[in-house]
Amino acid sequence: MHTRVIAVLLFVRIASLSLAAQTGKIEPIGPASDSSVAEGVKKVLDPKGYRVSLDDGSVACEIWLRNKIPAQPKKDSPGALYSQLAESTLVGIISFPQATTDYRGQNIGKGAYTLRYELIPNDGNHLGVAPNRDFVLLVPAASDENPDATFKFDELVSLSRKATGTKHPGPLSLAQPESGTAAAVSKDDEDHWIFSAAIKLASGEDLPIALVVKGTAPQ
Structure with a gap:
């Protein structure tokens, strides 16, 4: 009987570890401190960040979301999930501890980047890139000092090219969010490794979001 109990406990422990490995891990961390991030940007970030680890224990990234994000009246944007967000809005920052790739598979160097919301143009040239049009574009933090700045599409694309060193911007895909607001990571x-949490809008509303932090578009 005693042996059977031990065996059951071991099975439960192994199953728990297996589940944790499949889902990765979220750890709360303190305020953003990277010297490349402008003080003006740091001031609008939530003081609590998130360290996102994968199933192999490696750290994919650290994320700080913006606090009280300016919102626009929800509008009808075909194919968009986050129509409360105005294009080019600063959503937060992300820091990669080692080189990685964006959603296009382009190389992204380690370091800190701002995340600015953007929509894929609905012009027929990007069909099948993602299930929806919502992305954030990576901009090297040192090149994006004003959190309240707004950019035309071409201006933001040009800034984001600094993250890739190519003729293309550096996108990370936004996905369909779950209804909950607790920070989590799943595959x-x-x-695709997807970080999910809630961002606080200036209206006081919590807006669940889901961001692909590792993984590329289907080929």
Whole structure:
């Protein structure tokens, strides 16, 4: 009987570890301190960040979301999930501890980047890139000092090219969010690692978001 109890406990422990490995881990961390991030940007970030680890224990990134994000009246944007956000709005910052890739598979160097919301143009040239049009574009933190700045599409694309060193910007895909607001990380059927949490809008509303922090577009 005693042996059977031990065996059951070991099974439960192994199953728990296996589940944790499949889902990765979120750890709360303190305020953003990277010297490349402008003080004006740091002031609008939530003081609590998140360290996102994968199933192998490696750290994919650290994320700080903006606090009280300016919102616009929800508008009808075909194919968009986050129509409360105005294009080019600063959503937060992300820091990569080692080189990684964006959603296009382009190389992204380690370091800190701002995350600015943008929509894929609805012009027929990007069909099939993602299930929805919502992305954030990576901009090297040192090149994006004003959190309240707004950019035309071409201006933001030009800034984001500094993250890739190519003729293309550096996108990370935004996905369909779950209804909950607790920070979490999970992996979907296409090997996309997705960070989910809630951002606080200036209106006081919590807006759940989901961001692909590792993984590329289906080929």
